[in-house]
Amino acid sequence: MGSLIGHVLPGMAFFILGLWHLFNHVKLHSLHPNSYTSSPWFPVTKPRYLELYLIMLGSSISISMELFIGPEKHHPFDVDGTIPSNHLRNFEHSFISMSFFVYATFALLLDKIGAKAKCGLTHLLGAIAFGQQLLMFHLHSTDHKGLEGQYHLLLQLVVSISLVTTLMGIGFPRSFLVSFVRSLSILFQGVWFMVMGFMLWTPRLIPKGCSLYNDDGHKIVRCASEEALHRAKSLVNIQFSWLVNGITIFAITLYLALVEKYSKNVKYSSLAKELEEMPEDSSDIETEKKNNLSDSKCTLVRGESLKRVCPF
Template identity: 65%
Template sequence: MGTLVGHVAPGFGFFIIGLWHLLNHIKNHAINPKSYTSLPWFPTSKIRYLELILIMAGCTMSIAMELFIGPDRHQPLDRDGTIPSNHLHNFEHSSISITLFMYAAFSIVLDKIAPPAQYGLTHLLGSIAFGQQLLLFHLHSTDHMGVEGQYHWLLQIAIFISLVTTLLDINYPKSFLNSFARSVSIMFQGVWLMVMGFMLWTPQFIAKGCFMNLEEGHKVVRCHGEKALERAKSLVNIQFSWYFVGVTIFSLSLYLIMIKLYSKKVEYQSLKNFEEQEEDNEDDVEAQKKRKLEEPRSTFLQMGKSFAPMDMESS
């Protein structure tokens, strides 16, 4: 993961999943605001488990890159079978991928079996995955004091929000705002991971007074002196705030657009159903009128027959 591609690829995955959840949560709430219920994942019409399959595929690729493809000898262990210090971060990143794979796999199993606690357990698995991610980034083996450490520290804020909102979904499945915040936090994780990839491993984007240095098999951003380091960290904080504002504006704009779009569809369907009901009522009224017009006529004929002239000859 300690490369541009190693951050951009998983970041794009988090962004797509977060955006997918955000779109579906807004759509469901717009169509059924009173009966809205938060879902941990969303099936597609053609392939029900597409979202979960993509998560498992991405996690498998990540584990393969971290442990077998990325290392020089295509395996992360030392000759004596121990984990060398320069591969500790590979095991940390792959552990996150393993937990996310476990979440997706058990989500499919729970959906097929459909136990009573299906959705609660699925949310719990998601919170375990985010908890594992938060723990490993908080105790990351890479530098905690440098520029990369500042990016990781701010990333933990987004992960923490994802963790808390996922746990709250267990007891508050009907809270749209909680689901909205969770989707935005997952999407923002992806955005920030992609920003990290470009800003830490693209030489022209490195802050003034800092440089790339090869340490223990991977490149790390270092700065000339404490002043340059503090300036670089401040720039990271400013980036975080700008991207956070940008994601917030994007999310709220998307909400307003989709609410307006799907509310019109719901109103149109309701109006159409109302018109059909009115037509049925009119048909019923016409039928009742016709019956009423026919009933007097038949009664009159019957009365005429009863008052017919008497047959004098027979009498």
């Protein structure tokens, strides 16, 4: 992080992950509304653990960039073995990536051994990763009063939502809305990271009265006056509000489109027709016929089980 690429690439990763989760949660809930259970990650056909492998790979690349590739000496330590002040943020960023690496690694192991509490524990691991991310951005060694600090302040709000909804997933595994909001917050994190990258490290996008300066090897934005800083922060708040509205419209539109597509897989048929197709030697079915054949308004919904639905 601390550069255009350092924000855009992680942002793309969070955006793709959030979109992947959003799509799968809506699809799963549309196909199985009565038996839906939240999943902290989603397997694919080949390889099953592709999502977790990609998280581990992305986290490893991020750690390497922060600690070994990015620094001029290709290591983050000073000549006496201490951590120099200008590398503190590199360590902070690397610990965030390390938390997600730990999450993905143990999520994979829990699934491989088939642990009974794997779903709850995986949610807990995810919550720890988001908690670490929130802590590091809250206690970030960069200036909290400047323009970058305003971006980080709003980012903490989104990360807090990811943390809370991940913890709620432990106690409410069958809540679709909890999973929906968590996926949307991860997607939002990705979008906001990319916005930060472009707005803070593209000179022509920096607000009037503010400029890029070199601060001990890191480029930061500083404003010439309090008025310019206040205006720049207000523009950040406006950007955030635009994105809230835009992502909300996108999420609900996606939900409606996927529900329309996948809910068609639920088949409807009349109760009388279904009962006629059942074996005649069942006393339970005979009783069911007597009780329900007279009700022409009732239908059967084929999902994971046969259920009677009446419009009253």
